[in-house]
Amino acid sequence: MTRRDEQALLERVEALLAEPDHAGHPLHEVLEALAAQYRSQQHQLERLISISDRYQQLALEARQVTQKRYERSLRRQQKLSRISDGYQAMMRERNQALHQASTHDPLTQLANRRLIDERLRQLEAAGRPYTLALLDIDRFKSINDRHGHDVGDRLLVAIAATMREVLRESDLCGRWGGEEFILLLAETRLDEARRIVERLRERVSAVTITSCEERLSVTLSAGISEHRIGERHLTTLQRADQALLEAKRNGRDRCLTADR
Numbered sequence: 688m689t690r691r692d693e694q695a696l697l698e699r700v701e702a703l704l705a706e707p708d709h710a711g712h713p714l715h716e717v718l719e720a721l722a723a724q725y726r727s728q729q730h731q732l733e734r735l736i737s738i739s740d741r742y743q744q745l746a747l748e749a750r751q752v753t754q755k756r757y758e759r760s761l762r763r764q765q766k767l768s769r770i771s772d773g774y775q776a777m778m779r780e781r782n783q784a785l786h787q788a789s790t791h792d793p794l795t796q797l798a799n800r801r802l803i804d805e806r807l808r809q810l811e812a813a814g815r816p817y818t819l820a821l822l823d824i825d826r827f828k829s830i831n832d833r834h835g836h837d838v839g840d841r842l843l844v845a846i847a848a849t850m851r852e853v854l855r856e857s858d859l860c861g862r863w864g865g866e867e868f869i870l871l872l873a874e875t876r877l878d879e880a881r882r883i884v885e886r887l888r889e890r891v892s893a894v895t896i897t898s899c900e901e902r903l904s905v906t907l908s909a910g911i912s913e914h915r916i917g918e919r920h921l922t923t924l925q926r927a928d929q930a931l932l933e934a935k936r937n938g939r940d941r942c943l944t945a946d947r
């Protein structure tokens with residue numbers, strides 16, 4: 688029976704009870720008590736339902752407040768983590784830039800003396816074989832004197848770019864001084880190093896830049912030395928330097944290996 692049916696039945700009972708003809712009927716009193724009992728129960732049930740509805744409403748509101756608070760705090764955390772990510776990325780970039788600046792030459796972007804020194808020490812400590820070459824641009828002063836320092840700089844940058852192109856990933860090329868470069872060829876014997884440096888010398892001599900409609904190019908002299916087991920890298924460097932001096936004395940635009 689639905690609630691509506693129950694209500695209709697109760698109304699019928701109450702209507703019957705209200706009829707004067709039924710007053711004094713033996714069932715009148717019992718039925719009246721039953722109807723009153725039913726009304727009271729119905730009232731209590733409605734109160735319970737209303738309390739339960741209010742409780743559910745309160746629980747729903749509490750859940751919504753908690754949900755909103757949670758979403759607000761989540762948005763705040765997401766914003767904080769975006770700021771922190773951005774900050775970390777900026778720090779990473781700055782660290783990389785600092786590392787690049789401390790290990791590379793600002794003009795040519797080649798490795799600087801500090802990085803080359805570090806690699807030489809590492810190779811020496813690890814006992815790994817290597818050959819190194821010192822390369823010096825020939826008569827570079829005359830380029831600066833005739834065309835100015837800026838043109839000299841452009842030529843240095845073009846030469847450095849060619850060196851990067853010619854060399855293997857594993858080779859390290861650095862700017863050793865003003866117009867002097869160094870190559871560090873790990874796991875490379877003297878003969879192979881000589882071939883590499885010769886190729887580099889030819890490629891550098893083909894590099895040209897234009898200044899006042901004049902095409903400028905230069906040549907390179909190089910001294911090559913293979914590291915000997917147990918010797919300090921400074922000694923290897925000194926031999927390469929000697930070979931470079933010899934190359935200059937012998938007319939430049941050439942590549943000499945140190946005596947073994």
Ligand SMILES: Nc1nc2c(ncn2[C@@H]2O[C@H](COP(=O)(O)OP(=O)(O)OP(=O)(O)O)[C@@H](O)[C@H]2O)c(=O)[nH]1
Pocket residue numbers: 794823824825826827828829831835836837838839840843864865866935939
């Ligand atoms: N443009 C420019 N010139 C530089 C730089 N560093 C050094 N130099 C110049 O390089 C020239 C080197 O001259 P020198 O040492 O006399 O040697 P060179 O004229 O190359 O002659 P050789 O080495 O004997 O063949 C000098 O004029 C320096 O000023 C630089 O960063 N930029």
